[in-house]
Each structure stands twice: as C-alpha cells, then as structure tokens.
Amino acid sequence: MGAFAGAGWLLLPVTTAGGDAPVPASPAGPVASAAAPHQDGTSTPDLVLPLVAVGAAGVLAGYGYVRRTRRARTRTTPGVVPAAPPAATPLEAERQARAALVLADDCVRGSEEELSFVRELFGEKRTEPFNRALLAARTELSAAFAIWRRYEAGVPGDAGAGRQALVGVIGRCAEAGRRLDAEAAELDRLRGLEQDTGEALEVAERRFRELTARTAAAQHTAAGLREWYALSAGAAVAGHVEQAKDRLLFATSRLNEARQAADAGDPARAVRQLRAAEGGVFQAGVLVGGVERLAAELAEAAALVPAALTGGEAEIAEARKNGGRTSLATGELHGRLAHADGVLAAVRAELTRGPYDPLDALRRVARAVERLEVGRSGAVTAAALLVARGQVGVAEDFVAVHRGAVGAEARAVLAEAVRVLEPEGGGRADEADRLAGQARDLAERDVRAHGSPWAEAAGQAVGLPGAVLGGILLTEEAEAGPPVSFGGPGTRGRRRLPEPAGPTEPAPGGPRAGTD
Template sequence: MAGFWGKRKREQQAEQDAADADLARRAGAALVAADERVRLTADELDFARAELGEGATGDLRAALEAVRTHLSEAFHLHQLNHDEIPDTPDEVRMRSARIIQLSEWAEELLEERLGALSETIEKVRRAPEILERVRRDARRLRERVEPARDAVVRLSARYSDAALRQISANPGEADQLLAFAEHSADVSTRRREAGQREQAHVALEAATEAVRRAETLLDAVDGWEIEALRAESTLAEVIDDSRGDIVAARTAPQTPAVQAAVGALERALGALPASGAKTDPFDDLSRLREANAALDAAVDKARERAARPLPDIAHVRHAIDDSDRQLSVARSVIAGHRGWIGADARTRLAEAERVRADIDRLPDEEDSREPALAMARRAGALASEALHLAQRDIDSSRPDGMNGPGGWGGGRGGRGGGMGDMMGGVLGGLVIGGLLGDIFDG
C-alpha cells in the first residue's frame, strides 16, 4: 500500500512539474510577443508622428509609455524566476501568471490604440494614390453638374418651387465643392513636397470629404424625380382611400371628433392642386396622410366608445365625493394621533392625496370620466386602507390597563412604562378630549 501511495504522489508531482513548465513557457512567449509589439508600435508611432503630428498620435504615445513601464515589471519578474536565488514553486507560478497578465494587457492596449490610427496611417501612406483618385473623381463629377442643372430646369416646369427647394441649389453647391476639392488636393501635394506632413494630411481629408459631398448632392438630383413620381403614384392611392374613408365614416357614431376629422380630410382633398398646376407631391401626400390617419383614429375611438358607454357624470361625481369623505376621515384620525401613527398609514394617505390631486388635473371633457372614476375609487380605497392602518397603530399603542405592571400605578416610580408611552403619544399627537379625560379621571 505504501508503494501505491508513493507512486501516486510521484505521478501528481510529475503532472504539477509539467504544468509549471508549460506556464513558464507561456510566460516567456507572451513576454517576447509583447516586447516585439512594443518595437513595431514604436516604428508605427514614429511614422505616424511624422505624417500626422503630435496631436493626432498623443493617445498612442501615452499607451506606449504605459506599456513600457509595466513591461519593465514583467522583465524583472522573469529575471527573478531565472536568477541563482532559489524560489518556491508557488512564487514562480505567481510571477509567471503576472508576466502573462502584463504581456497580454500590453498587446491588447497597443492593438486598440494602433487600430484607432490604422485607417488614418494607411491613408497617409496612400496619399499620392488618394490624391490622384480625388482629382479623377472631381473631373468625373464635373461632367454631371450641367446635366443636373438642366434636370432642375426641366423639373421646375412640373413641380413647385417649394418641392424643388430640396435640390434646386445642389448643382451650384456641387460645382463649388468640386472646385474646393481640386484646390485642397493641390495644397496637399505642395505641403507634402515641403515636408509639412500634418498640413498635407488635413488638406487631403478636406479634398476627400468635398468630393464625397458633391457626389451626394448630384445623386440627390438624379434620384429626386424618381421619388417624386413614386409620391404622385402613392398620392393617387391615398386620395381614393380617403374618399372611401369619408363615406365609411358616415356609418360611424357621429361624435364631434369624427365630424371634425371628416371636415379636415375634406379640406385636405379640396386643397390639392388642380390638374396641370405645379405640385409638391411630397407635401400633398404628407398632409393627406395626416388627415386620413386622424379620421381613422377618430372613427375607431367613436366605435370603441359606442361599445363601451361613458359612466354617468353623476356617478363620477358621487365617487369623487366619496373619496373626499374617506380622505377627510383618514386625515383627521392621523392628524389627531400623530405620535402613534406609523409609516404605512402615512404612506397610504399621501398616495391617496396624490391620486385625488391628479383627478383635478384631468381635462374637462367626456373622455376624462373613465379615468376620473377609476382614480376616485383608487383614492378612496387608499384612504380607507390608511384609516385601517392608522387605527391598528392607535390600538397597538394604547396601554392595556392603568393599574397593571408598567401602567399608571405599576413599574418603578409609578409613572414609568405604559404611562410614559401614553404621554409620548399624547404629546406627540396632541390627543385631546375624552382620552385625556379618561386618563386624569382615572
């Protein structure tokens, strides 16, 4: 048996030694990888600083300095694991784990910060290529400026100035942006040749953005006519639908809201431009859709209301009066016994008063009857609950008797115990009347 356990112990030790060796190997590999990442990042930083300036590379520079500081700790721990001074296995394991932690953190931080600059750095490296593309795109887009102007003139014969306001200035603005892009590209080239890399990069960004915006403006002109035709087609469908809704609304309950919505939709239909007139299909469609939706909502509400009649106004007022009475009773009891009333009763009363105040804030219209009735019932229920809790607090605070232990004559000194509690409640709650009379008569 002793031989068995000895063999088992040797096997466990061999497994632990293998795990320690693997941990040490991983720590060394992680440290080497992190150190290489530092060197590569330093090269990237030198290039980025020369091209972009100090301001754009500040975050990467700060990250590199922090990593170098923490990696010096990792190198020191690695040295301790391999010097001549013997260490315990636990000490070696802790150091190796710390080396891996620091190394992985260093790589992650540098990768994050370098990644934030990578797109900009790549753009700087490809600056000549990008500048050539900017000039080529500007020439291509210039060929679209005059056709865009002609399109605006042609569309103005069919659509109103208000409708064309979205695109009428686009060709001129695109022309100005393209001129700015070409000028910025020239500035970028000159600054780069003069060694002013940061300024060259700023001019390159400006040229690229100007070309992008010019293309967006010209695309908007090309796409506007298609969208206008779609709006006109949809408008015709909405007109037919609206006329059908007006007819259908005659079968709905004729509430003031339904009648007003029908009138609004009829006016919106009547305001549509006559055939042959210049139009704004987008605005016409928007106004008609809004009036159509309002009629649908009014009809739905009227039918729902017809299926569920409003409560009688007298019933609502009765419920409010009942809640006011219950609130008044609860207030009186709690105010008269403040020294004995706990947090639960006070909370219910405060919530009841809040709900009651909300009733007064409801608009004075028929649709407020249902919420007013529900709120009045809620306020009354809360007030009743507050009264019940207050009565419980009062009953639990009363002395059981005046002559028992801790009562009027009991306890030490004759006035301790229950009498002290009673007087605390009296003084705190200002109880007056019959209760005081009972005490002093007794």
C-alpha cells in the first residue's frame, strides 16, 4: 500500500500536465534575454513523502518475512505448537479407560437406586424422561464394555487402532454420564426435597418396614436351603441376610437423623441423610431378593431335573444314531458320548442319595449334552437358560452391593455375560453361565484385595463400612462423604453439606462439617 501511494504521488503531475488553464496573451514587447526556469510540476520536497512511504513498506515486508521464517523453523509439525502436552502412553490410556468404565457403571447403578424411589412416589408417566436417560446411559455403557472386551481380546491389530478403541471407551462412558447429568436437576425439581421431605421419607420408611419383615423370612429361607439341598446350593447367598441387616441398621440411623434434621429446619442435612437411607434400603432389598430368587430357582430346577435327564438321554441316543452328521471325529465322539453317559448316571445317583444341588445338576447335564453338537431338546435348553439366568443374577447382586471395591475387569465380564444371554447376543446360555461365574470370581477377588478401610469407623457410625463398600457413600470427605444421587460424574455427589460460614475453626470437640 505504501508503494502504491508513492507511485501515485509521483505520477500525479504527469496525469495533470495537459490540463493547465489558458492565460491571457502578453503585450508585445522586448523579449527577455534569458528564459525563466522551467517548471515541470515536481520538486525535491515533493519527492520526500513518497520515498518515505516506499521505504516503510519495504521495512514492514522484510520484518514479516523474517517472522514467518522463524515461526516455520520452530514448528515440529504444521500448525502444532511444540509446547503441547504429550499423548498418553498406552498404559495410562488403559488406566483411564478402566477408571471411566467403573465410574460410568457406578453412576448407572446409583441412578437406578434413587430412581426406584422416585418412580414409586410419582409413577411411570412422570418419571419417563429419567427412565429414558437411564436406558440411554445403559446403552452407551454396554457399548463401552463391548469395545473394551474387544480391545482386551486384541481385536484392534495395530497400536493406532488400539488407541482409538480406548478413546471410544472413554467417550462412550462420558456420554453415559452426560445423559444422566442432563436430567439430574429436573429430577431434583420433581422431588422437591429441599422444600419438603415428608412424602419421600414416608416412601423410604414404608419400604424399610416391608424389608424388615422380608429379611426375617429370608433368614428362615436360607436356613431351609441348607436343610433341603446340598451346602453348595446356598453358597451363592451365604451372608446375604447378615449384610441385609447391616444395610437396614444403616438405613435406620439415617432415617432417624433425616427426621430430626427436617424437624430442626435443616433441609440440606435432611436430604443428605434421606438419600443415604434410600441407598441402604435399596441394597438390603437386593440382598434379600437374592435369597428369595435362589430359593425359587432351586425349586424350579429340582422339578426340571427329571425332564432334563430324559432329554439328555434322547440327545445321546441321537448322537449315537447319527454320529456321522457331526463335525467330530469318530474317536472324539465316542469319548464325549461316554462322558455324557457318566454325567447322567452320576446325576441319577445323586437323586437317590439325599440332598443335592439341582442347579449344579442341570448345569452338568446341559454342558455334557452341548459337547455332543447334535442340538438340544426343549427340556435341556430350558435347564441351560435357568442356570444361566441364576448365575447372572448372583453376579449382578454381588457387584451391586460391593461396587465400592469391584474393578473394571469383573464388570466388563459381567456385561458380556448379560449381552450373550439376551436374544440379540445369540442367547448362548452356556457362555453366559461361564462368564457370569468368572465375573463373580473376579469381583470376590477385588473385594478381598480391597478390604474395608473404614472398618475403624464402625463404632462411630452404624453400618458405615458396608455403606462405603456398597458405594452408597462416596469416600470424598472425612466421614465417608455424600450419598450417591441420580446423575453422572458431575452431579451424583451433589448432596454435600454447605461449607461453614467464615474462616473460623470449630471449637475443640465440636462438630465438623460433613459429620453425619
């Protein structure tokens, strides 16, 4: 622009040279002896400003060129600043993915706990938006677990695809949490606990009373299982009644404190204690329901065992008759037929010796027949489904009431068991049974390794260790932290007590913020 301005300045006299105005003729007279100096429209002062403009333009252009050259030399890749943080290592990315899976699964399970109480008070129609959000979060979480399982199996062959898989896991988990976070405020407005906790307390207390009666009945049921069946039959629910009582004791103390806080005009503390009590009541229901469900499944399995044995014998006879139609070699088929005959004979012997485990008997029959690869009769198929559903339910209950200690591996295996049991996943009952058993073993290992870091607080707060182990309370404060609420990572711990006003320290021996 400076160069153009200077050139225009220099050309201005040329463009105006032919446009001089006419002058009147001079009278005749003597001609001057010397001609006047020639005026061509320019002078030395007229050239100063254009030359200065051209020079400034050149300086600016040179400075810009040098600056661009230096910037290009200091870059490592086009458009990337060298100070950018380095990408996460594969181990760090895996750690982040595991943490994201655990957090998302906890958010889904905790949201279901509170939503069950909201649904009971307000009905299905008014809670439909929250049901949809929870279903969407479960769908995202299931996809994240599926991606993780493929990653663990080494399906992404190269390192780049593996990194993308981990990014996908973290992204799906974040989306699950976002779906729940988006509805948390609306659920709080629907409940209106800050204004009145009366109706919500009545719902929690009613369920507490019902569970107290069911827990007493479940104790008799668990004792009956040990009398009617083999010891292995009731092993899956060993300790459930005691844990349910512990959760109910925790709920009792929190319900009492919620009532006291509501009467004292402290809504924040009342809501906090109510949510903790609801979590304890819900998990007590899971534990008692596990005992009741197992008793029903064992009775159903005992009635199904004779039909399964008959169906198994028919499948063995079919395999002997049409053995050439299978993909097995002759020697291998004969070996499997002998094994199946032995399994069925052993089960028949157990029926005559006394108490036995009906579910385990059905499992052995179904697996022995499956190895023949000739298809199944209706009774054997029904037996396999009953066993798989029971095993998946046992693993689900264990993770639900110990989620404060269970890691990502057990949860991922359990999610795979749920997926393959559904018709969309192939309805593979044997595979689901095997995976659910593996998930239960992994979860028990995690709980043993985790221990109970809050055990020393058992004398200060009733049921506190069990509530922390069950994920009812978040370990974020000195006294175990806020209760879990409906929501994702950003909102599930929102039931915190307000900070005390001012910087003053509490008096020695006085209460601290966060103590319940």
